[in-house]
Amino acid sequence: MSDEKKIPYKIYLDESEMPTQWYNVRADMKKKPEPLLNPGTGKPCTAEELSHVFCDELVAQELNETDPYIDIPQEIQDFYKMFRPSPLIRAYYLEKKLGTPAKIYYKFEGNNTSGSHKLNSAIAQAYYAKKQGLKGVTTETGAGQWGTALSMACSYFDLDCKVYMVKCSYEQKPFRREVIRTYGGQITPSPSNTTEVGRKILAEFPDSTGSLGCAISEAVEDATTHEGYRYVLGSVLSQVLLHQSVIGLETKAALDKYGIKPDMIIGCAGGGSNLGGLISPFMGEKLRGEADYQIIAVEPASCPSFTRGKYAYDFCDTGKVCPLQKMYTLGSGFIPSANHAGGLRYHGMSAVLSELYDQGLMEARSVEQTAVFEAAQEFARVEGILPAPESSHAIRVAIDEALKCKETGEEKTIVFGLTGTGYFDMYAYAAYNDGTMKDYIPTDEEIAASLAKLPQVNG
């Protein structure tokens, strides 16, 4: 480590070095993502249509494909200081354990009570809701991280917060519920009997353990049928990737400060919020032809939207109440097995990332959960951070790549996103510790059957 002394274990930016603008990667894309479509008309959604579901300012951000930088309001910058800048950590201990010549860095977003990066967008969305004079917001949550983050943000701005939580996560994570309640949020397991769409899903699948797509439908229905409420979403949407660009901007600033140029950037991908945020400024350089990076999205083998899905228009939710989005999808009716990475169980993928992937600007890999927890445990034991199951997908591939370097002798610089901590995922760790964890991979037939139900759209 002697030649590396000048690079600390943890690089913290000063507060004065924190980003004051978000970066909108779409502005640098020559071919933009396809527009959201109104499922009724088949035409691109207008701002007016979207404003029934989303806050006005967030609709403007969603549709903004031209401005590369958007100012972060001062109130949000102030709130960010509560838990940002997050550290960029040099994984000296992991490198040593692996005996790799690779240099591994990770951007750790878990040092806040929501336990993940989700707070970056939650506070932005709550801010715009408050500014619009709303009473409250509704949302869905999978692993519970987004719900926690939103309840924290709403508590800060004194907004109502109604959370529909995917039932299997609700049951696996009772403590998440209490954190959300401590911040004053209301929480309902989904599918529920409180919405029309929930009742419909329960009638068809009474034993459903839920899915993000289904919880989204319920939250949207709740928002659009109550005066003064709007729906907010923790991933997938382009506005969320915009807010999450703060991860990548800080990462890049920290690397630049020490003159480090990564070869490879790795992130887990559920709906794409973390990965999209982490890679955005690097992808910007790539799009502008200023630099090249290998970028890898990692998804669970049980919900492989990038690696086995189709790039097509699809519903964002099971209940088909949301706009259609062109994205890599397994079909909005796809319900993945009850794996332990609730945050990566979404049937589709961010439109921005889908388009970048389709253009060959990034790769994707899928990994099985036992291998993921093996990496999680190895990482926890040497780096001292117990990672979230979601984040551990990125760890798995980072370790695999570092081990390849060990074989080839290449001194690659690997950066990965450590999106959160696993403190509320101990049932998953228990299953791993007990040796009872199972891997489940959907068959080609299952995926084909789900994709056969994609809506017919001239996209």
Place this chain on the structure above:
Amino acid sequence: MSDEKKIPYKIYLDESEMPTQWYNVRADMKKKPEPLLNPGTGKPCTAEELSHVFCDELVAQELNETDPYIDIPQEIQDFYKMFRPSPLIRAYYLEKKLGTPAKIYYKFEGNNTSGSHKLNSAIAQAYYAKKQGLKGVTTETGAGQWGTALSMACSYFDLDCKVYMVKCSYEQKPFRREVIRTYGGQITPSPSNTTEVGRKILAEFPDSTGSLGCAISEAVEDATTHEGYRYVLGSVLSQVLLHQSVIGLETKAALDKYGIKPDMIIGCAGGGSNLGGLISPFMGEKLRGEADYQIIAVEPASCPSFTRGKYAYDFCDTGKVCPLQKMYTLGSGFIPSANHAGGLRYHGMSAVLSELYDQGLMEARSVEQTAVFEAAQEFARVEGILPAPESSHAIRVAIDEALKCKETGEEKTIVFGLTGTGYFDMYAYAAYNDGTMKDYIPTDEEIAASLAKLPQVNG
């Protein structure tokens, strides 16, 4: 906040500014704590006697009352960089919410997987055990924080780790068990049938929910009856306060960097490890007549060793297998009600803090748990960190003092120790959220009955 702009929300020292030596406050005490006594002979314990229970180097530290500074071995400094320096946070949001002219800072020790400051001493103790060529260590844990910290440290040094966990915490905190298992630790609820002392306690009190004193007895018995094992303790002992001085040293360095002089330093006190560590360099200045600070220990009303105990020689454990220590104590047979701050349920108190308290160099207050959780929730909502129940005792008094400043208009600078996060304490928060939390204060008769059984020693 305009005049405060130069003080960031979070002060992080550079790694190069981290302490390289621990500070031993006993060196600056004119009247030292009374020595540990051998219960058999009534004479001060010799290093040889103690070495049957503790690692050799730790015995030397325990008995060292003269050296003010002790070098932190490089391996421990390296490990510290995994989770240190910890931030000193200006509670701008809490101040604003309270509308107080007081300036509030807190040293946050919860940003690591053990969730508390305990890792500071765990890694030191594991290091010395490894250096001595031991196979492993045994210990007790109350809230589970120390057990988690020790399992992390032992995993790092490849040592066996056997943890006796106070039964009520074991049951309240199933996820703690899994974290400990993830790090390879073995865990047994105490009192257990695996030790003689455990069987004896169970015979007398079959429904016992355990106590730290009882878990200590079991762990000591286990260590002293197995070759190649020693017992390690997460609090109370002077060696632990020595290791924890890193908290206070960093706090002082951060304050000095910005020219801030605190008026008041507040910490929760169970066995005294956090408080003793936080205050040590400040107390050193006080002892040397260089500065004055108001120092406040906060304990639960259900286990009030400082405020209602007696300064006397007592056993450190229920099973009476440990040396006698002169300390503020409620009697080694005192079993506090099953409150939600498992880390503050010890019947006694650090000998160093007891002596400082007896000399009038610090104050103590006791607070009831409902009021503590009220403060915890208020803090969580504005500062974004969900605090541990233990830490929230300090928050309660910090808020009380800040509100006093609001009345008097005094612009006091308050520093408190935020020892950890409450992510594994959600049953406690659930009880608070549900309104079912109870306060329990022992009667004078109960305390007198327990103190009547103190050992007879010419101390």
